[in-house]
Amino acid sequence: MFCFSQGRERRMEDKGREAVITFSSHYDAVKAKRALKGGKLVPVPRALSSSCGTALLCMEKEYLEHVGEIRKESVYVWEDGKWLGLHH
Numbered sequence: 296m297f298c299f300s301q302g303r304e305r306r307m308e309d310k311g312r313e314a315v316i317t318f319s320s321h322y323d324a325v326k327a328k329r330a331l332k333g334g335k336l337v338p339v340p341r342a343l344s345s346s347c348g349t350a351l352l353c354m355e356k357e358y359l360e361h362v363g364e365i366r367k368e369s370v371y372v373w374e375d376g377k378w379l380g381l382h383h
Contacts, residue, residue: 314355314381317345317368324349330364331357342378343371355381 317339318324324347328334334353339345345368355372358365370381 312355312372312374314353314358315340315343315371315373315378316351316353316358316365317343317371318349318351318366319346319368321347321349323347323366324351327351327361327365327367330361333357340378343369345369 315337316324316327318327324336328336328351331351331353334351334357337350337352339348339350343350358370371378372381373379
């Protein structure tokens with residue numbers, strides 16, 4: 296699993312996969328953080344692109360619980376050493 300805060304891969308089997316959500320505006324990123332009641336606003340990883348440069352790092356299952364409340368650009372998870380886009 297990709298551990299964004301330490302910048303290296305790390306296993307987090309008990310918590311599931313981390314998701315990185317990108318946004319077209321910083322305002323949407325802040326609103327999503329509030330909707331999820333957690334997560335961490337981070338710079339968008341270099342391998343991904345985003346209009347505003349701000350992403351939300353959270354657990355995939357937290358995102359899926361609030362998918363209808365978030366205005367997002369894209370959602371990615373780190374799996375098998377690469378970013379995979381989610382279609383929700």
